[in-house]
Amino acid sequence: MKQRLLFFVLFFSSVSLFSEAQKSYLAGMAKKDITGPPVGVMFWGYAREDQTGLGIQTRQFARALVIEEPTEKKFLAYVTAEVGGIPFEIQREVVSRLQKEIDPKFHFGNVLLNASHTHSGPAGHFHYSEISFYSTQFYGVSYAVLREGIFEAIKEAYQSRKQAELKIGKAIVREAGVNRSLSAYLANPESERKMYEDNIDREMLQLNVFVNGKVIGFVNWYGVHPTNITFDNRLISSDNKGIASLLAEENESKKGNPSFVAIFAQANEGDVSPNLNLNNTGPGKDIYDSSFIIGKRQFLASQEILSLPGKPLKLGLSFSHTFIDMSHHPVRSEFSGTGKTEYTCPSAYGYAFAAGSTEEGGGHWLFHEGMTESNRRFYIDWIAKFMLQSPSDSLRECQKPKAVLFPMGETKPIPSLPQILPYGLVLIGDLSILVLPHEVTTMSSRRLKKQVKEVLQERTSEIVLSGLTNDFSGYITTPEEYATQNYEGGHTLHGQQSLNALRQEFSFMAKELMKGNEFSQDTKSVLMPLDLSDKVNPLPLPNANITSREPKQVLKGNGKEIQNGNTVYCQVNAASPNVGYPQVKSYLYVEKKEGNSWNRFRSDSDYDTKFQFHNPGLFSSGLGKMDLIWEVDGFVPEGEYRLVHEGMYLNSLGIKNPYRIECPIFAVTK
Numbered sequence: 001m002k003q004r005l006l007f008f009v010l011f012f013s014s015v016s017l018f019s020e021a022q023k024s025y026l027a028g029m030a031k032k033d034i035t036g037p038p039v040g041v042m043f044w045g046y047a048r049e050d051q052t053g054l055g056i057q058t059r060q061f062a063r064a065l066v067i068e069e070p071t072e073k074k075f076l077a078y079v080t081a082e083v084g085g086i087p088f089e090i091q092r093e094v095v096s097r098l099q100k101e102i103d104p105k106f107h108f109g110n111v112l113l114n115a116s117h118t119h120s121g122p123a124g125h126f127h128y129s130e131i132s133f134y135s136t137q138f139y140g141v142s143y144a145v146l147r148e149g150i151f152e153a154i155k156e157a158y159q160s161r162k163q164a165e166l167k168i169g170k171a172i173v174r175e176a177g178v179n180r181s182l183s184a185y186l187a188n189p190e191s192e193r194k195m196y197e198d199n200i201d202r203e204m205l206q207l208n209v210f211v212n213g214k215v216i217g218f219v220n221w222y223g224v225h226p227t228n229i230t231f232d233n234r235l236i237s238s239d240n241k242g243i244a245s246l247l248a249e250e251n252e253s254k255k256g257n258p259s260f261v262a263i264f265a266q267a268n269e270g271d272v273s274p275n276l277n278l279n280n281t282g283p284g285k286d287i288y289d290s291s292f293i294i295g296k297r298q299f300l301a302s303q304e305i306l307s308l309p310g311k312p313l314k315l316g317l318s319f320s321h322t323f324i325d326m327s328h329h330p331v332r333s334e335f336s337g338t339g340k341t342e343y344t345c346p347s348a349y350g351y352a353f354a355a356g357s358t359e360e361g362g363g364h365w366l367f368h369e370g371m372t373e374s375n376r377r378f379y380i381d382w383i384a385k386f387m388l389q390s391p392s393d394s395l396r397e398c399q400k401p402k403a404v405l406f407p408m409g410e411t412k413p414i415p416s417l418p419q420i421l422p423y424g425l426v427l428i429g430d431l432s433i434l435v436l437p438h439e440v441t442t443m444s445s446r447r448l449k450k451q452v453k454e455v456l457q458e459r460t461s462e463i464v465l466s467g468l469t470n471d472f473s474g475y476i477t478t479p480e481e482y483a484t485q486n487y488e489g490g491h492t493l494h495g496q497q498s499l500n501a502l503r504q505e506f507s508f509m510a511k512e513l514m515k516g517n518e519f520s521q522d523t524k525s526v527l528m529p530l531d532l533s534d535k536v537n538p539l540p541l542p543n544a545n546i547t548s549r550e551p552k553q554v555l556k557g558n559g560k561e562i563q564n565g566n567t568v569y570c571q572v573n574a575a576s577p578n579v580g581y582p583q584v585k586s587y588l589y590v591e592k593k594e595g596n597s598w599n600r601f602r603s604d605s606d607y608d609t610k611f612q613f614h615n616p617g618l619f620s621s622g623l624g625k626m627d628l629i630w631e632v633d634g635f636v637p638e639g640e641y642r643l644v645h646e647g648m649y650l651n652s653l654g655i656k657n658p659y660r661i662e663c664p665i666f667a668v669t670k
Helices: 002-022 088-101 140-159 239-254 287-307 351-355 378-387 393-399 442-459 479-484 498-514
Strands: 025-033 039-044 052-056 061-069 074-081 111-115 162-172 203-211 214-221 261-265 317-325 404-406 420-428 431-435 462-466 554-556 561-563 567-574 588-594 597-603 609-614 624-631 639-650 656-662 666-669
Touching: 025 140, 025 203, 025 214, 025 261, 061 140, 061 214, 061 239, 061 261, 074 140, 074 261, 074 317, 088 111, 088 140, 088 420, 162 287, 203 287, 214 239, 214 287, 214 462, 239 261, 239 287, 261 287, 317 498, 351 404, 378 404, 393 404, 420 442, 420 498, 431 442, 442 462, 442 498, 479 498, 567 639, 567 656, 588 609, 624 639
Parallel strands: 074 111, 214 261, 431 462, 561 666
Antiparallel strands: 025 061, 025 162, 039 052, 052 609, 061 074, 162 203, 203 214, 317 420, 420 431, 554 567, 567 624, 588 597, 588 639, 609 624, 639 656, 639 666
16 A cells, blocks of 8 residues: 555656746757958958967857757757857858757757957858958868857766756946947937937846856847057957956866856847947957956856846747848838838948948048048949949949948859848747847847837747847848948948838738747748859868978967966977868966876966967978967966967978977966
């Protein structure tokens, strides 16, 4: 009798636990290294061919969250990768592999690949690179590193998912951004501007993930450009958002939570600069200090959210996803604002695009912000025709008042930029995520969110915009902002109806979700972005095949005693870091002596280290010099330390071999 009673107790307990599990999400998080080639590759973001890498300030990572809604077995994968932009080709390949190797329920609508938009990462991973101003070359090796890192992060997050509680919190971020295009923002109707307290969105929204009552990570959305690290920089850096992630993860690691994953995603940063002085500087003493300050302010706001109870998300997961040909998309009269059907345009860069953002250092001296069709110059048009081709009259008319510089959507045999673009709407409980591949200005984001809220009403309580997601395609400005032709308008590729077209389509997607109709186009769809994988010409990495003898020499040693707050510097002989890429996991370590052992204390993935490579001279036998730098903050424990460089060299037989150089031991004192 007792055995039978025990059986029923255990049976009903297990049923109860199973029932409880069905009422909560499953979630897992993971982080993978995606660092690009350290030297010789043009950086993505400032479109300057002279800005090529010389080393690393912080490594680049892809951080992933995978959520499962168990009652209907639906999934969502959200990734932020510390790169300038993520091409659709990466999403295409990652989704295909997820479907084959992990779960067939993954698709374009539930795999969201967001770029942090750092301007200090190597380019060369876009299939359109050969005809792009952001990079003129494509490197298959670094493309594969990015693709594999994203895939592996999703895979590990998927495999580690456990019963979880998702909670939403918000905070106001003070002094982490400023509107860099105020004149354009002020062109919006005064009645509309009065609806909002500020000319940027200072509200940070965060999705916290708890497993067994313990936080395992979060996704944080706040819109600000990672451009504290300016175009003078030659070191790979994840900039302010990367600093925020590292600070959050370091803080949790000190609490005994080393697997914590902090995703600082990109949102509506279109007209938001972190350079608070609005002259490409500030608020720190140099670009790295400014990056740390702005990153820390985002980190502190995220900690404020973590300290609050938060609002649990309701159970539920749904998606709507579509591809839109933005080269000629009809915008109905109810959205166009003109009383008739209008159309978007084939993509084109304007004169104002070439001017760059004045507050972020500007662009080419021939151009300035505010140049419209009336400011066209025959000699500029002639140069542009020589470089690419002249725009058609119909494109000029469609893009007005933009002064068209390069007609990227009209080039033959294929457009020089993607015209068919991915868009989506995701509902996690009562949280809505707008998914789009653009940099969206503050007021444009507000109009999009308002449009979706009007449809979803009580179905959603929070709406966030995930910009720079699943592809990259310039800016979205309001028609009023577009008319000013500041940099953002000059870089709004598909004309003044772009925002209205998206308001129309997001309204449609929201209505479909309200009806219970999930919509996701797949690879069988007629309308799909072009697949250029068989048309790209991968190049070998620069300096990856330079032969040399084994580097062994310390050229300039550090002192024997370093006080907290000072900088340690050591220079060593080195082979080009690209020789060992991507096999070398870190080129710089700080090691601390513990008893008779040396343990790794820091690496080039930390924000307080740097290394810079100096290319070989004519009589160097293939060896260059490398500066190893560690900024010792005031909290480093006293003890004995040393800087270490690890790499690979290519010998005269064509064989790559690892090597290691240890700098002199030094003591850290207070």
